[in-house]
Amino acid sequence: MTEPIRYVSDVPYVPGFTCELSPEWLDFVAVLCGFEPPGRASDFSWCELGCGQGLTSIVFAATHPEGMFHAVDAMPAHIAWGRRVAADAGIGNLAFHAVDFAAAVELDLPQFAYIVAHGVYSWIDEEAKAAFRRFIDRHLAPGGLVYVSYNTMPGWAADAPFQHLVRAIAARATGDSMDRFDAAAAAVQGLTRAGAPALTASSVAAGWDAEKDRRPRAYFAHEYLAPAWRPLYVDDVRRDMAQIGLEPVGSATLRDNFDGFVLRRAAREALEAIADADLRDLVRDYFLLQRFRRDVYGRAPAGLDDDERRKRLFAMPFALVTPAALVEYAMATEAGRVTYDNPVARRIVSMLAHEPRTLADCLTGPDRTQAPAAQDLLANALALCCAGTIAPVSRGRADVAGLNALLLEDAGPGTAYRVLPFGTAQKFDTRFLVALRDGKEVAPEVRPWADHLLRWA
Ligand SMILES: C[S@@+](CC[C@H](N)C(=O)[O-])C[C@H]1O[C@@H](n2cnc3c(N)ncnc32)[C@H](O)[C@@H]1O
Numbered sequence: 001m002t003e004p005i006r007y008v009s010d011v012p013y014v015p016g017f018t019c020e021l022s023p024e025w026l027d028f029v030a031v032l033c034g035f036e037p038p039g040r041a042s043d044f045s046w047c048e049l050g051c052g053q054g055l056t057s058i059v060f061a062a063t064h065p066e067g068m069f070h071a072v073d074a075m076p077a078h079i080a081w082g083r084r085v086a087a088d089a090g091i092g093n094l095a096f097h098a099v100d101f102a103a104a105v106e107l108d109l110p111q112f113a114y115i116v117a118h119g120v121y122s123w124i125d126e127e128a129k130a131a132f133r134r135f136i137d138r139h140l141a142p143g144g145l146v147y148v149s150y151n152t153m154p155g156w157a158a159d160a161p162f163q164h165l166v167r168a169i170a171a172r173a174t175g176d177s178m179d180r181f182d183a184a185a186a187a188v189q190g191l192t193r194a195g196a197p198a199l200t201a202s203s204v205a206a207g208w209d210a211e212k213d214r215r216p217r218a219y220f221a222h223e224y225l226a227p228a229w230r231p232l233y234v235d236d237v238r239r240d241m242a243q244i245g246l247e248p249v250g251s252a253t254l255r256d257n258f259d260g261f262v263l264r265r266a267a268r269e270a271l272e273a274i275a276d277a278d279l280r281d282l283v284r285d286y287f288l289l290q291r292f293r294r295d296v297y298g299r300a301p302a303g304l305d306d307d308e309r310r311k312r313l314f315a316m317p318f319a320l321v322t323p324a325a326l327v328e329y330a331m332a333t334e335a336g337r338v339t340y341d342n343p344v345a346r347r348i349v350s351m352l353a354h355e356p357r358t359l360a361d362c363l364t365g366p367d368r369t370q371a372p373a374a375q376d377l378l379a380n381a382l383a384l385c386c387a388g389t390i391a392p393v394s395r396g397r398a399d400v401a402g403l404n405a406l407l408l409e410d411a412g413p414g415t416a417y418r419v420l421p422f423g424t425a426q427k428f429d430t431r432f433l434v435a436l437r438d439g440k441e442v443a444p445e446v447r448p449w450a451d452h453l454l455r456w457a
Pocket of ligand 1: 014017049051072075118120
């Protein structure tokens with residue numbers, strides 16, 4: 001019999017979708033950072049480790065019929081939810097595996113072009129981390145990409161005492177993980193109010209009143225009660241990944257790939273003096289007070305020259321994921337406010353408002369006389385990507401009506417996901433999606449979102 005995993009396993013996690021795990025998003029990161037993405041001319045395979053309920057895997061399998069998808073999680077209740085939804089939606093290209101990482105290593109699986117794990121690596125113990133790496137080592141295809149996200153130091157430094165105390169108090173409480181977390185969080189809140197400096201210095205503890213209502217109870221139980229929870233420094237994770245021959249490719253948090261967006265001048269100058277790439281990125285996280293990294297790795301990834309990189313970027317399709325009327329043409333970053341309100345950015349938004357297109361399409365669009373310079377178009381498109389206004393998407397248009405109907409039926413009163421046919425999903429208030437489904441009038445302030453979604457219905 002296998003040992004139970006050292007993780008919160010008495011209450012299920014909340015179904016969540018992570019857009020950064022899509023094949024197109026990962027390809028985009030690779031090309032953006034000057035690397036060859038995996039070949040996907042025909043079929044390809046993709047695997048999610050620690051998939052939770054598997055909603056992300058479901059969305060990508062439903063919207064990429066040409067791919068084969070696998071999803072691994074040790075908690076049977078998670079896998080049961082995913083299997084049920086996938087079966088009801090008629091998704092045949094997704095296999096769920098209710099096993100831990102150690103057992104998954106031994107499964108008979110294809111060589112994956114993509115292996116992804118969101119919100120897992122800093123929540124599991126050293127043994128599970130080693131099994132996680134063995135899985136990648138054995139099952140990653142040559143030229144494949146790996147996504148690993150994790151709570152990061154030093155951004156969590158001030159909040160670690162909050163997590164430690166919550167877990168210590170919860171260990172002495174009774175009930176399931178959610179009850180024990182609630183009791184512990186209330187006790188810690190009392191200690192914060194009493195002025196314990198180690199808690200008042202924590203933004204999580206100090207802001208707990210507002211924070212506690214922002215997420216479901218199961219989220220907090222999983223976030224804070226995992227016994228092996230430990231935010232990680234980037235150089236340590238790089239060392240782990242180097243053991244299995246993985247090299248850093250870039251960040252799936254797109255703007256983190258651009259010093260100019262996230263660092264002030266003094267920080268950029270200080271970093272220029274550091275030659276060692278891993279050390280530089282570690283120091284960079286000190287400037288960013290980095291709390292969460294979405295690292296993308298490759299095994300000896302092939303480089304692209306500048307011409308090839310540009311050609312690939314112009315050939316990738318992008319979709320508008322914010323209604324055109326609500327686009328701000330500005331984003332707040334760690335370095336301040338970046339603005340790009342100009343005719344080229346507006347041209348991209350207006351062209352993508354009708355359907356996903358490549359940047360090459362945006363360049364040569366209907367009004368050729370007004371065609372912007374390629375460099376200008378690319379710079380604005382990258383800013384829009386970093387702001388989350390547009391996103392790299394698939395070429396196909398899947399029929400997701402049945403899946404959307406199922407997800408809405410299954411959703412609780414809070415929020416529900418709406419899948420878009422080009423390989424992504426967005427979260428909305430359930431009442432809004434129900435009104436949309438039933439053809440009811442929606443409030444004027446959400447009308448642009450209704451029009452945006454109905455376009456793809
Ligand atoms: C914080 S949740 C993240 C879930 C999902 N990736 C998401 O972002 O919604 C971590 C997941 O890892 C799974 N897990 C933890 N340890 C594991 C192990 N040793 N083997 C397989 N799955 C594990 C848990 O069951 C849980 O679903």
